[in-house]
Amino acid sequence: MIKIALFGCNGKMGQVISNLLANDEDAKISFGFDINTEKKNSYPVYDNIEKIKEDADVVIDFSHPALLDSIIEYCKKTKTGAVIATTGLLDEQIKEIDDLSKEVAIFRSANMSLGINLLISLVKKASQLLGDKFDIEIIEKHHNQKIDAPSGTALMIADAISDTLHNDTEYVYDRHSVRKKRAKNEIGLHAVRGGTIVGEHDVIFAGNDEIIEINHKAMSKEIFAVGSIKAAKYIAGKKCGMYSMANMIED
Numbered sequence: 001m002i003k004i005a006l007f008g009c010n011g012k013m014g015q016v017i018s019n020l021l022a023n024d025e026d027a028k029i030s031f032g033f034d035i036n037t038e039k040k041n042s043y044p045v046y047d048n049i050e051k052i053k054e055d056a057d058v059v060i061d062f063s064h065p066a067l068l069d070s071i072i073e074y075c076k077k078t079k080t081g082a083v084i085a086t087t088g089l090l091d092e093q094i095k096e097i098d099d100l101s102k103e104v105a106i107f108r109s110a111n112m113s114l115g116i117n118l119l120i121s122l123v124k125k126a127s128q129l130l131g132d133k134f135d136i137e138i139i140e141k142h143h144n145q146k147i148d149a150p151s152g153t154a155l156m157i158a159d160a161i162s163d164t165l166h167n168d169t170e171y172v173y174d175r176h177s178v179r180k181k182r183a184k185n186e187i188g189l190h191a192v193r194g195g196t197i198v199g200e201h202d203v204i205f206a207g208n209d210e211i212i213e214i215n216h217k218a219m220s221k222e223i224f225a226v227g228s229i230k231a232a233k234y235i236a237g238k239k240c241g242m243y244s245m246a247n248m249i250e251d
């Protein structure tokens with residue numbers, strides 16, 4: 001039985017994971033961590049890493065970038081690997097996570113759904129074939145409570161395209177402030193916020209007289225929770241290093 005430390009346990013994603021793990025035969029939550037300790041859970045919840053009594057095999061983090069320092073401190077101190085799902089991290093924080101992967105196993109993805117990861121491999125293939133002729137734009141849609149924009153997933157898709165096109169790309173977030181025609185090497189990223197949209201990503205390849213669209217719609221938050229639990233089981237007991245959805249799918 002894998003023991004999980006759930007950071008951000010009292011948030012929306014934390015509660016979905018708690019419900020799924022309540023019926024899981026191979027993994028259970030050994031403790032939770034959250035700034036909000038008021039919610040009742042079947043496991044102890046801490047708001048200070050010094051007070052943690054239980055041990056864990058792997059951390060799952062769906063919280064806030066402000067908690068990252070504590071998570072890194074916990075992982076280093078206890079030599080525990082981590083699945084980092086929190087988005088909106090700064091470049092310096094991503095670098096700190098990369099450094100942590102030299103000491104423990106890390107799985108970081110801005111989108112834990114298997115479907116989005118399939119979309120990314122299809123988009124890479126399409127970019128290889130169409131990248132020099134078609135204009136590429138990404139539209140992401142999320143609920144009205146989301147703070148960061150564009151979504152971590154939209155950036156993940158743009159980075160995959162950029163890698164495929166050998167980084168000869170420029171991300172454009174705002175066409176309002178600049179009055180000029182679209183350059184060939186641009187990737188436009190557009191954010192829509194409204195209602196309770198769980199998460200939608202459309203990648204548009206617009207050519208002369210034809211358009212190809214590849215899209216993914218998340219219908220519930222459970223897909224991310226399922227993916228993160230799979231990832232936690234995958235890295236538990238693995239040696240230090242950076243693991244990805246692609247590694248997990250291939251193994």
Ligand SMILES: NC(=O)c1ccc[n+]([C@@H]2O[C@H](COP(=O)([O-])OP(=O)(O)OC[C@H]3O[C@@H](n4cnc5c(N)ncnc54)[C@H](O)[C@@H]3O)[C@@H](O)[C@H]2O)c1
Pocket residue numbers: 007008009010011012013014033034035036061062063064065066067084085086087088109110111112113224
């Ligand atoms: N990678 C993915 O697939 C994926 C999917 C969904 C959400 N997310 C990301 O996961 C994160 C959480 O999403 P959510 O919808 O559950 O948000 P949420 O706001 O409902 O939950 C966040 C939880 O973290 C806690 N928290 C915030 N700051 C804290 C701090 N400094 N110390 C301790 N606890 C703190 C909050 O009290 C809350 O319980 C976000 O960054 C979101 O973008 C990632």
